[in-house]
Amino acid sequence: GFDPLTLVEKDDISSYQKFIEQLYVDSYKAMNTSHRNRLITILGKLPLEPMTEVDYKLNKFDLSNHIFPFCGSPGHVENDYELNVINSNIKTDRTNNKYTKHHMLRDLFLWSILMDMPEMAKVLLLHVRSRICAALIASAVFKKYSNSSQIVDLRDKFQSQSLEFETYAAMSINKCYEYNEKRACELLLRQIPLFGNVTCMQVAISSESVKLLETACFDQTLNQVWFDKLSLSNQQTSAKLLQIPSILTFGLIAPWVINYRKENEESLMNTNLSKQGINYYVDEKNSTEAPCTKYWTHFRYFHESSLIKMSYHFISYIWFLLVFSYMMLYHLDNRNTFIIPHWTEIYVIITVSTMFCEEARKLFQEYDARMLERWGSTGSTLLTVLTNTFYILPYFLFYLGLGFRYGSYNEDLLSTARIIWALDLELWYLRTLKFVMALKFLGPKLFMLKNMLRDLFAFVFMIFIAITAYGVVSRSLILYKQVPFTGYGIFSEIFYEPYWLIYGEVSDKDLLDDIINNNNNATGNAAEATATHVLLAFHMLFINILLLNLLIAVFADTIGKVQENTEFYWRYQRYSFVREYFERLPLSYPPLIIIPHIILLFLTIYQKCCSKLSRNRVINENHVPLSKSFTRIFKMIPVNDSQNEQWDSFENAATYSYVRSILENNKNKNTLTTNYEQLKSTIPTTDSNLSKTTVDQQQIIENLKNELMSTFKLALVETQKGLEQNNSRMENRLDQMKASLEWMMNAMSRVKMNNPNDPRPTFASSSLRNDTSFADQATTLTTNSVE
Template sequence: MSTGSPPCCRLPQVARILRELLGDACTPFYAAAGHKGAGHKGAVEDRDPLYYSQQSPNPWTDLFIWALLLNRGEMAMYCWEMAPDAVAGALAAASILRQLSHLEQEAQEAAAMKELAAKFEGLAIGMVGECYRSSEHWVLQLLVRRSCLWGGATCLQLARQADARSFFAHDAVQVLLTQNWWGEMNRGTPVWQLLLTFFCPLLIFTNLITFRRSTEEEGSPEPLGTMELNSIDVNEKSSTRGSLEGPDVVGSPATQCDSKDWLQRWHWFWGAPVTTFLGNVVMYLFFLLLFAYVLLLDFAPPPPEGPHGPEVLLYLWVFSLLCEELRQGCFAGHQPLPQRICAYLSDSWNQLDLTALLLFLMGAICRMSSWTYESGRTVLCLDFMVFTLRLIHIFAVNKNLGPKLIIVGKMVKDVFLFLFFLAVWLVAYGVTTEGLLHPHDQRLPWIFRRVFYRPYLQIFGQIPQEEMDAALMKATNCTGSAAEDCASTYANWLVLVLLVVFLLVANILLLNLLIAMFSYTFSKVQGNSDIYWRSQRYSLILEYLSRPALAPPFILLSHLYTLLRPRTRCSRSRHFSLELSEEQDGQLLTWEAVQKENHLVALRRQKRESDTERLKRTSQKMDQALKQLAEIRESERHLKSLENQMEYCTQALSWVVDALAQSDLGKKHQDPPMLRKE
């Protein structure tokens, strides 16, 4: 390539980079540029791309992306201020910069990218706060609106891609999540009313379950019409609270219900995610009860005697759970299948579900044979423990228990670190004492028990002194087979010393170290646990929005209905996504631009009034004053030097005048008399 030729970098290459950085939150950028090269990537660079003859939707957005990819922070900030769609742009910038920071090899550049990403996340949070103070109704639409400039992604999708936990912790986002969690039901409905209605559905048509009422008509935000920007009220807060039902509305309000709205009431109750969650929890408890009953009371021998009816029902129930996991992993979402599977496996709860299902399958296969019947029973008993631990997931929805669950998850890592240190001492102490006390024992099960199990129990105070102290050992004839059980007393004093040292290190040092680690983790995570929980709440609500309303094992009916009508898109999957017309989208962006200007003005005012800025201005004034004072001192020094020189010159001139005067007087005295007479 010659020196004057442009760099060989086409927009399809930029599109692939953005796809890697933003994931599947956005549709591919510059899709028109790569349309000709579909099917073979190399053909894109060999043809004239379409974007040469097409106009960009917004050049400021393109410049903004370019500045982000080159890590030019000031230019990116200026382009963000000039470009529309401020909240989505700030979240997309945070996502791009955080992904780039992971690829950056230089630590200083990576730190600068992370700092800039945090700055853009703060701008997004500030913008949402400014919009929320202006109008709650409009900001809820802004959060779920599909952005044309950012590949049809919503603000919530971009925030999830950017891992912006603080953004999800904002009150506006939590209001949105709460509205979708309760659907059209009153959010203050007690749990006992939901449970009672769940078991007796006819209570839906009574006043036991109340639904939200609104006089607002179903549709998009109120039009601005011919209103000018100066007349938009940016201070009045709307009290409208919608529920984001349907593809074209953010708050489809519930009309006043009467006796004729039975079908609508039925749909509102069973269509709410809180009902789906409650149904899954109740049916999961019944599943655990059935599992326990089969293991304890009705685990029949292999065929032809068993399995009996309850066990067959258990197998059907687990099959429904397996179908639901396959639906979540392979058929949920619009990404390619490998990406859907990777996203599914990245969740620890999904990994636990797969482990439980695989153990159940293994145990069910083993129990069908008389040779492996007991092994199958053992595997199923262990699997019951795994299924029961899965029940902890229901705590995530609770406001008080959810943050504590996050703290427990962080402490589990501390436990594994503690077990590593403890295992080193257990092996060192256990092998040494076993070699000193039982040098002739060749039974491996007993050796492993005394090497690992006995030292572990000694930590909790279970010390068998009659087996370790020679003074307390019973006299035994150490002959024949009894010689294996007889402890050696040759170096018993060393065994007692090692016991003291082990208890000192394990009970005092390591256990207190574990307590200190727990305290540090608790104090560190406690302040941010609420933010973590609020960000995870979005994933939980999104999961139950996409789930069928029926809980296992009845969920098989929903799966069968989906298979029979694969093209039918359930309205529940359209939550958190809002399609607006071009006019409505323009009105919303205009309102957002006004809020952005207000927010930037407030930031500049806050920056001017901040203590740091005041100190900076004071420091600048002091520097100017010191500079002027230094100039004055320099002028005074220069003037003083001139005065000294003038004084010296004056003295020199006076000396010269005196010298000349004395010289003239001397000449008069030395003239001859003749001349003097004349």
């Protein structure tokens, strides 16, 4: 096909950048109000300033709207030191910071997407680099357009376009996976400089791309990162049994019993990838190392694996729960009874503090590295708030209880601290549910719980109204002036007792029966009790039969939807799980995690004290600060641009034929649509002309009809004559064949080749004349029918 880049003579086309900027400005001015509102939901404040502000939006990598709408030139990254740190390992020349042909195609592609021109975007997609990431961005934009549209037709149209680009991305990665599985996995993990150093996985997770997450390549990529430099054969049951003694011995026997990746041609990738990001390839020099050095290398590989980090974290967390429980049961005494707190209390305080520091470090690193695709990913504002509260509340309750514990010697404050810590301990137990994310048969159940909580809160208001209505009305009838006007009295009498109606506990029935039978005026008369009886029966019907069964039906529907997309939900959660343990620091098991925290704090202080020297190293020597190299980013970061070019070449070669087939199908579809529209426009014109036909025109039509009939009759006569001549020729040939067969039979009888007992076959006379007469009749009938 035609490559539009051939029209550009030089690679540096900075003059075209002004044209692109003006194109965006003019397009914004020509937009209608609804289109502008859709853009505001994606980009925020509009109109945008020149491309530098647009660049800054993506380079800041704000995924709060699950989208990264624009890209900017890499030169703007120099304005942000933290982003420059991320790219410090990419050894590029200053000429690469210019506005190139590929930046122009990228900006035109994004413009066509934002202006709702999907057909133009498909053509540009054939020539843009990193077309899988570009297709995912297009899908995310249209999905956001669909969610922000108020018109049903527009919403369906944008949803269809989003699904089309999402399908394209999934099919493209499948094509790459068919050619080379390892390279396809790298395409999902590699950071893409053309699109602000994002990865395809980030875009797919932030936009919840179902089709891409359900591909075999996505699952295999997570497996590669999960085992890191351990062999994928460790998934087998026999290998899992060997992992148990390796973990219990702290990895000392792991180099002998655990399978590691082999050094092969893929080991060359080890030198092309930065250690700051993902690099699960082993160094080819390992095979030539001394046995002792090789042992410690494998020992380090064992502890760097996300699988092993999770195992140790799980063991340390269970131990923390056991110690916390033991402390709550036996060693939470008054401060007057001891001088130094029990070791369990000291251990719990240190462990919770180190876990809190780790949570804070993770949040800061995600924001600092622009890895925010999981923020606000629940799809519901209320559910997002509840999720964040669930993670923050255990630490808040613990330190609140700690303040009451050591705030005074008062026994009442100790009871308050004991109550707060008891609730806190229950939350710590519930947090163990996150470890089931690694299990396919249990992981999606967490999604079911989240969605069911969302459904439950939708019903809480209706149930609350029903409970309040019954509580107030019934107490006003049977307990007039007997409900204490206090917070506790109102809560216990009006809300708490009617609350148990949900579970079938009807405590009011005995009271009402006693009033009716004994006519006890102290609590109410029989008429009021009878009315309350009727009210109780109605509320039991409304709450227990209608509301609760409706809630169960909604739960069943939610569970069914999750089960239909079990693969998607499990991989969606597994991405977060794998990424969490990949980015964890070494020895990230509380309370030992305090050691890497101290090291990281020391390195950060050292960097801040020597910030000027560090900046010079980043720019001039492409040196990564020690504080940054100590943590890893969930991206595959190349050391030089040649690796990016290899990835682009492989992706374009593997997906080119598929992209061409899409364009050809769209071309044929458009041609059929155009012909159909022309036909639709022609039919009304013909009908209108026929309605205006005059008598003269009808006479002309009648004459034409007669001429056609006469011509048709002549043609039939000529056809009949031809058929008769063909019949006569066929009769002559049949007679000749009959004579020949007679001669052959006579010859066979003379040489006695036939069986004398079998009768001699006879030949029937030709019946072609009868057939000819039948043909004549058919011709006559046809002529009559035409007349």
